[in-house]
Amino acid sequence: MQDRIIEGSVDLFDKKGFSKTSIQDIVDSIGVSKGTFYYYFNSKQELLRDIHLNYIQNLLDNQMIYMNDSTLSNREKLQKMGYLIISGIRKSGKSARVFNREVRHLEEEHIKQVHAIRREFRMNVQRIIEAGIKNGEFRSDLRSDIVTFGILGMVNRTYSWYDPDGEVKEEELVDIFIEMLVNGLKG
Amino acid sequence: MQDRIIEGSVDLFDKKGFSKTSIQDIVDSIGVSKGTFYYYFNSKQELLRDIHLNYIQNLLDNQMIYMNDSTLSNREKLQKMGYLIISGIRKSGKSARVFNREVRHLEEEHIKQVHAIRREFRMNVQRIIEAGIKNGEFRSDLRSDIVTFGILGMVNRTYSWYDPDGEVKEEELVDIFIEMLVNGLKG
The missing domain is CATH 1.10.357.10 (Tetracycline Repressor, domain 2)
Incomplete structure (x- = not known):
């Protein structure tokens, strides 16, 4: 799961930039909840x-x-x-x-x-x-x-x-x- | 003047990033008007x-x-x-x-x-x-x-x-x- 979050976020950061990508965008793009994100990363x-x-x-x-x-x-x-x-x-x-x-x-x-x-x-x-x-x-x-x-x-x-x-x-x-x-x- | 705008904006882009730097920030930092900016650059x-x-x-x-x-x-x-x-x-x-x-x-x-x-x-x-x-x-x-x-x-x-x-x-x-x-x- 950690790898999937990293992979999905790299794609988004690459396309939209880090500042313009929200944690919501990241979890939406891989179909998980914010809770899952915060289980692996604090920010x-x-x-x-x-x-x-x-x-x-x-x-x-x-x-x-x-x-x-x-x-x-x-x-x-x-x-x-x-x-x-x-x-x-x-x-x-x-x-x-x-x-x-x-x-x-x-x-x-x-x-x-x-x-x-x-x-x-x-x-x-x-x-x-x-x-x-x-x-x-x-x-x-x-x-x-x-x-x-x-x-x-x-x-x-x-x-x-x-x-x-x-x-x-x-x-x-x-x-x-x-x-x-x-x-x-x-x- | 063109060089001064370029130099000032490079400093700001480096510190704050391109997205977060406005044309107003740029002209403020070198003490000229927005009109001066637009004389040299369209955007x-x-x-x-x-x-x-x-x-x-x-x-x-x-x-x-x-x-x-x-x-x-x-x-x-x-x-x-x-x-x-x-x-x-x-x-x-x-x-x-x-x-x-x-x-x-x-x-x-x-x-x-x-x-x-x-x-x-x-x-x-x-x-x-x-x-x-x-x-x-x-x-x-x-x-x-x-x-x-x-x-x-x-x-x-x-x-x-x-x-x-x-x-x-x-x-x-x-x-x-x-x-x-x-x-x-x-x-």
Whole structure:
């Protein structure tokens, strides 16, 4: 039920905007009572926070699966990270878009919660870069923090232009990105 | 005056959101009359469109200056493109943020206008990549369209995390990005 409320509200927030969507609109659209809504969420703000928190906590949980897998190279870890985000676009692209657009409606404390998880995900990517520098997979003369922001920008921005049902499959897209990032356009 | 209206309204749209900001709020904040507003803009929607149209048309005009400069390598053209966008963050970062958040308030026709200019800018970057493939500067085995989206994602996303007054100067940031993109993390 929680998932149905989230899904229905993401659709409405996307179409009408967060401010113009009421809790009544949300419960009407999925055919439940207001009581059901308040059983799962204390407010519309809390729902907006949970939409994003669910999404990024899930990314973080999945990231942890491969972070400490010593059979993978750091390039392979970057590849898995990219695939994790890009394969989530089909299911969660709309919720990422809604969140980014409406984040100003969240209270300071909620924004902090979201930022803390995002930061953890980013720091894990930076750890991959630094481990790669240490073991000689990657060069040491580029700042790992900026490199990390750059890679995440490339991957995260994908939701704004990429059509998972188009000509290029998710795996191929990730392959092109990682090959360009690791071996460069010069090859 | 047009610039003052744009600047004042970007501040308000950023703080209160587009829907909750009235034309009265805008003219009050900069101390002019509604008549002055309507001399420059027919509506709040048109103002929102112009905020972004000014910004990207300006990028496109600046892009054209170096596109046909045959003394520059394609790597140098990418570098100039990156610097163009990243050095604009200080001045126009807020307007980019406001636009991306509020774009759904624009009418279909206005969105098309914006997309046409964005597309032109992107196609110019793709031309740089393809010219580089043709003259042997860049490898030929990566799809130029995906490479272009990747590079632009990396560069465009910068406005969401980069502080131009922080430790890393704009030139250094662009250098790291272009060096990583051209020669790769492996170096």
